[in-house]
Amino acid sequence: xxxxxxxxxxxxxxxxxxxxxxxxxxxxxxxxxxxxxxxxxxxxxxxxxxxxxxxxxxxxxxxxxx
Amino acid sequence: xxxxxxxxxxxxxxxxxxxxxxxxxxxxxxxxxxxxxxxxxxxxxxxxxxxxxxxxxxxxxxxxxxxxxxxxxxxxxxxxxxxxxxxxxxxxxxxxxxxxxxxxxxxxxxxxxxxxxxxxxxxxxxxxxxxxxxxxxxxxxxxxxxxxxxxxxxxxxxxxxxxxxxxxxxxxxxxxxxxxxxxxxxxxxxxxxxxxxxxxxxxxxxxxxxxxxxxxxxxxxxxxxxxxxxxxxxxxxxxxxxxxxxxxxxxxxxxxxxxxxxxxxxxxxxxxxxxxxxxxxxxxxxxxxxxxxxxxxxxxxxxxxxxxxxxxxxxxxxxxxxxxxxxxxxxxxxxxxxxxxxxxxxx
Numbered sequence: 001x002x003x004x005x006x007x008x009x010x011x012x013x014x015x016x017x018x019x020x021x022x023x024x025x026x027x028x029x030x031x032x033x034x035x036x037x038x039x040x041x042x043x044x045x046x047x048x049x050x051x052x053x054x055x056x057x058x059x060x061x062x063x064x065x066x
Numbered sequence: 067x068x069x070x071x072x073x074x075x076x077x078x079x080x081x082x083x084x085x086x087x088x089x090x091x092x093x094x095x096x097x098x099x100x101x102x103x104x105x106x107x108x109x110x111x112x113x114x115x116x117x118x119x120x121x122x123x124x125x126x127x128x129x130x131x132x133x134x135x136x137x138x139x140x141x142x143x144x145x146x147x148x149x150x151x152x153x154x155x156x157x158x159x160x161x162x163x164x165x166x167x168x169x170x171x172x173x174x175x176x177x178x179x180x181x182x183x184x185x186x187x188x189x190x191x192x193x194x195x196x197x198x199x200x201x202x203x204x205x206x207x208x209x210x211x212x213x214x215x216x217x218x219x220x221x222x223x224x225x226x227x228x229x230x231x232x233x234x235x236x237x238x239x240x241x242x243x244x245x246x247x248x249x250x251x252x253x254x255x256x257x258x259x260x261x262x263x264x265x266x267x268x269x270x271x272x273x274x275x276x277x278x279x280x281x282x283x284x285x286x287x288x289x290x291x292x293x294x295x296x297x298x299x300x301x302x303x304x305x306x307x308x309x310x311x312x313x314x315x316x317x318x319x320x321x322x323x324x325x326x327x328x329x330x331x332x333x334x335x336x337x338x339x340x341x342x343x344x345x346x347x348x349x350x351x352x353x354x355x356x357x358x359x360x361x362x363x364x365x366x367x368x369x370x371x372x373x374x375x376x377x378x379x380x381x382x383x384x385x386x387x388x389x390x391x392x393x394x395x396x397x398x399x400x401x402x403x404x405x406x407x408x409x410x411x412x413x
Binding site: 006007031032033035038039040042043044058060061062063064065066 | 107109110111112198199200201202203206223224225226229230231245246247248257262267293295302304306307309312314
């Protein structure tokens with residue numbers, strides 16, 4: 001499945017939801033905000049947000065250093 | 067806001083270029099001079115923040131940090147130098163020394179302390195804004211919750227590797243940090259494990275500083291209502307627009323402020339990636355007394371007015387502070403650190 005993640009086209013295993021995508025990328029549990037087609041999703045919405053091929057996804061990692 | 071007196075001519079000489087910038091002007095300059103801010107963490111972000119705000123003439127700057135200057139800081143923590151390492155100055159003391167000769171009209175208030183539930187309210191007292199220079203999410207959540215409860219704006223900043231981000235959170239106006247993330251795990255990616263380059267830190271802190279200036283001069287319509295994120299090595303910039311606060315946010319919506327709930331705090335914490343365990347003792351330490359006590363049994367003991375460093379024959383090192391904190395360096399094993407603490411300090 002082709003998705004545009006952080007501006008780059010990436011091919012992932014088929015995924016139904018945003019949670020599947022985040023899980024495939026090994027990012028579950030990380031301090032992360034997901035945005036799909038310009039809409040910010042809370043972590044509770046990941047499991048119910050469908051993903052479709054070509055979707056633009058931004059995954060923003062919160063950075064802890066200082 | 068605090069009252070800060072300065073002759074109008076002196077003010078024009080010092081701040082002329084900033085006052086010529088019309089969104090600030092003379093009125094804005096006076097607001098900056100009558101403002102009070104707290105910078106939490108005087109590492110890479112904190113030193114850049116303090117440098118900007120002291121030069122800009124913010125009237126009262128309270129700086130708090132628990133650590134002292136080490137050689138690995140010098141690559142990016144721009145207020146420190148090799149002499150600070152030799153003297154083992156606490157960061158806020160070294161920073162104050164530099165900043166005082168940059169702008170003697172600013173009231174500088176250095177505080178050597180670990181920011182905790184026990185002292186956060188006192189640190190926020192009289193402050194108009196809090197600037198995040200911390201290196202961990204635990205303290206950020208504490209700042210976020212304490213600021214929202216007290217109605218004080220809070221600028222988040224973070225940097226690691228070549229990546230950085232920043233946002234200004236304003237109680238009653240914007241979402242808060244907890245609206246975006248609930249977990250505070252940095253996934254093992256810290257400046258001590260994957261490194262950081264200085265330019266990204268400067269950029270993040272500069273974003274924080276400019277939002278601070280807008281806030282303090284009252285330029286509300288110009289405030290950035292987004293979270294800025296970038297990777298300056300891989301040439302990527304992205305802005306995450308603020309939406310509505312998360313309806314279930316335990317801080318800004320449900321007003322539960324989880325970090326402010328008292329619970330049994332861990333007296334010992336491992337400082338990520340630094341081979342250091344911090345132990346908070348329950349009584350102050352009289353450093354001169356401890357120097358006499360430990361000198362005969364330690365390999366080397368060094369005392370300065372702010373801390374006592376004890377090289378142990380076991381290979382580890384104790385760094386003791388008057389407020390009762392002890393850093394056990396050379397181990398990340400909390401049990402080992404507690405053993406050494408019990409062996410030498412024994413409280």
